[in-house]
Amino acid sequence: MNSPVRILFVDDEPAYCRIFSKKIGADVRFQVRTAGSGPEALESLQKSSADIVITDLSMPLMDGLELLSEVKTLYPQIFILILTSDDSTSQVVKAMKAGAYDYLVKPFDFEMVVRSIETILAHKAAVEAGQCPECMSGEQFCFENLIGQDRKMFEIYEMISQVAQTTATVLITGESGTGKELIASAIHAKSSRKNKPFIQVNCAALTEGLISSELFGHEKGAFTGAMARKKGLFEQASGGTLFLDEIGDISPTTQVSLLRILELGTFQRVGGSETVKADVRLICATNRDLAAAVREKLFREDLYYRLNVVSLQAPPLRDRKSDIPLLANYFLERFSAINNKQIKGISRDAMELLCAYDWPGNCRELANIIEHSVVFCRTESITREFLPAQLKTTESHTVSESYVTPPTLAEAERTLIKKVLEDSNWNLKMAAEILDIARGTLYSKIEKYQLHKPE
Ligand SMILES: Nc1ncnc2c1ncn2[C@@H]1O[C@H](COP(=O)(O)OP(=O)(O)OP(=O)(O)O)[C@@H](O)[C@H]1O
Ligand SMILES: [Mg+2]
Structure with missing residues (x-):
């Protein structure tokens, strides 16, 4: 039998982590582990890799989009699915542009989750079947050339x-x-x-x-x-x-x-x-x-x-920006070998510049820029200084962080219950299961917090 697919599930709400682990982890084909935040997810990936990361979009500390871009930069071979509520179309579009493979809408329909995972596996298998021998390391996704x-x-x-x-x-x-x-x-x-x-x-x-x-x-x-x-x-x-x-x-x-x-x-x-x-x-x-x-x-x-x-x-490179790190590393390896140079990698700030640029000349322009940097690089990795000026004029995206006063325990509980109820369309059985509380307890909390089902 094939080894199980390693899935890392990231959500700041422990209840979601629990139910996901319980439902998806019950399938022998999948090995599920969870993380409660973006940083925790990155730490977990550092210890042991994953095939698929499934992440919530709105999380404190580091939101799903930030986590997505970190994972894409550090582990380009990992597939990412994002979790969203119905109302965040613009976030979904952003995430898909940043390289998410697909999105799942809360509340989960676990059959849909399994179908999405299976689609990824089918794609992975198709690509692996077309891989050229030098790319068989599994770290590069390569179909023919x-x-x-x-x-x-x-x-x-x-x-x-x-x-x-x-x-x-x-x-x-x-x-x-x-x-x-x-x-x-x-x-x-x-x-x-x-x-x-x-x-x-x-x-x-x-x-x-x-x-x-x-x-x-x-x-x-x-x-x-x-x-x-x-x-x-x-x-x-x-x-x-x-x-x-x-x-x-x-x-x-x-x-x-x-x-x-x-x-x-x-x-x-x-x-x-x-x-x-x-x-x-x-x-x-x-x-x-x-x-x-x-x-x-x-x-x-x-x-x-x-x-x-x-x-x-053939899609322009700006429409598949998530492939930039993968391509940049591939060209780096290729041109380092041709030029007999031992360059280990591309620094994080240099990679950020590469990812922010729009690449009007597409892959050829990226290949040329990496070749140029390899030729002039004097250090063990390519840093900003070796990249041409045109990249540095691109505005880098800054993520605005708003500071929120921490809620009281009761406020947090009310918010969580309200969200789970909304996510489950007020399906009380499902909500109680997600929250891991008895249905009776859920009724009393609904009353206590004066929550009302929308008309
Ligand atoms: N998906 C890719 N993976 C790896 N290298 C790529 C990829 N796409 C393009 N390249 C590289 O970019 C350069 C340009 O590719 P190619 O010549 O196939 O482009 P093209 O679309 O035919 O361009 P043109 O319209 O100018 O002829 C080549 O060096 C090629 O190896
Ligand atoms: Mg051509």
Whole structure:
């Protein structure tokens, strides 16, 4: 049997910790431990790691968002679920942006909790199955050569696995530096064509005159200088995958030739009459808005639909900021090795700067900045001083802390009971169970504290 999934449950209300431990801990697949605050949770993780952290959002000392960002920085491989009440949508959005995997609404529906945990486990298993051998340490989430543990990346991994089984044409869109090329090569590597060629061509770099003969080849004497028959990229990629990068840049004439190939599955070499069968899986990528280009009549609509059978959108790095520490450490390792440097890590303040920046150039910009810092680093870890100035102009997020006068015991008890009643929709059986008191005691407390069920 697999070892149990280690779950750390964090809530400042002991009653919630108790009931969670009791209910979820009863399942042999899970090993539950609890913490009553953010700092206690961090201490617990330092002693022994966890696979999943489930944390309440509103807690004194350190709230759930702060804990989330600490855990993401220190232990990027841990999955985080947050607990919330119905009314805190903005907090949930913030938490999801900061890298929470999902959220659970109080009062718990324990079936939902188990389902969320199982979804995480399924994702984890899918990623582990796609891990490359050098990433098998388990500390890095790596699918083929893509690094990322954000939910958006898991969705990409799943789509890659699915489309790899087919020969459907794929269109990968996304800003520059988001990993479109890596996604294309991952699709090839996961497909049954993996032992055949993966040929990549940058359409923007080919002149109008060259592109047809490059793609389709030419016959001897097709034009001045064509001394012999030459196979084009479609023939060279036979049985494999042809990756047409920067597809948004091809001319109207090439658009027509490409459309023909896609419709007929055959082509002719330049200057030839022989019909050649094209056995290639086509993947295209662009950082342009192709739909807009279609509207502006710069790109053929019929070709757009042919290319866009499956579309994959590489998310910008600012939309998966929780992956920044993971990627930064990965690039650090890579560039330290290349440059023969023994750099142990990235200091906390430097990591904060990296996480606060918006990364218009996405992963490529992050890779370049880490490479630059590695080259100039003279200490055993990368500190702020080795990071370029543009990062330092980003405002860092300060968390405003308001001091609250501690409540009296009775006030605290009233607040807790009121909250549990609200969370459980005034389900008295459930509330008593959560509070771990008899139902009769709950009735008398409701009366004592003059609590009323809302109409
Ligand atoms: N998820 C990722 N994990 C690891 N490295 C990544 C990831 N995404 C991008 N990179 C790195 O960032 C750089 C840019 O990636 P890539 O060339 O695939 O981007 P792109 O989307 O094709 O960019 P462009 O539109 O400019 O061609 C590469 O060095 C690549 O290794
Ligand atoms: Mg590219």
